[in-house]
Amino acid sequence: MTITQDTTEIEKLVATVQHAQQNELPEEFIGLFREDAIWTTAHGKRLTGRDEIASFTRQVLPGAGAEALASYEVAHVLFIRPDVAAVKVRQRRVAPDGSYLDVAEGSPLYVLSREDGTWRIAAGQNTVVL
Structure with missing residues (x-):
């Protein structure tokens, strides 16, 4: 794959x-x-391992969007190797009507690895911007 294809x-x-x-x-x-x-x-x-991530996600995700949702936008991609990328994401809170809320943004960093041709999350750190 090319960098453009991987970025897509x-x-x-x-x-x-x-x-x-x-x-x-x-x-x-x-x-x-x-x-x-x-x-x-x-x-x-x-959270360590997909099983622990899964258990936590199944507890918190249902009902999480009752008051507000979040949008996710790739802000920057750094290819550490052809099969490993650090991805900075802009996370913004969104009202149910689609308007952005005037609250602190999130600034996640995902470390992705390509496994059998598919990008997967190897590590993630979400941070609230104060």
Whole structure:
């Protein structure tokens, strides 16, 4: 794949994160992770392995969008190797009517690895911008 093709695939992965979050689809979100992934929530909770990520996601995702949703936009991609990328994401809170809310943004960093031709989340750290 070319850098342009890989970047497009990474943008699709981030769009899938948004879709899964906005539509409260835990299984779609969980499917984006490597088996041995690590994930840290915006509030600092560390989750290790897809099973732990899955358990947490199934508890918190249903009902999470009742008051507001989030949009996810790729802000920067750094290819560390052809099969490893660090991806900076801009996360903004969105009202049910689609308007952006005037609240702190999120600034996730995803480390992705390409496994059998598919980009997967190997590590993620979500951070609230103060």
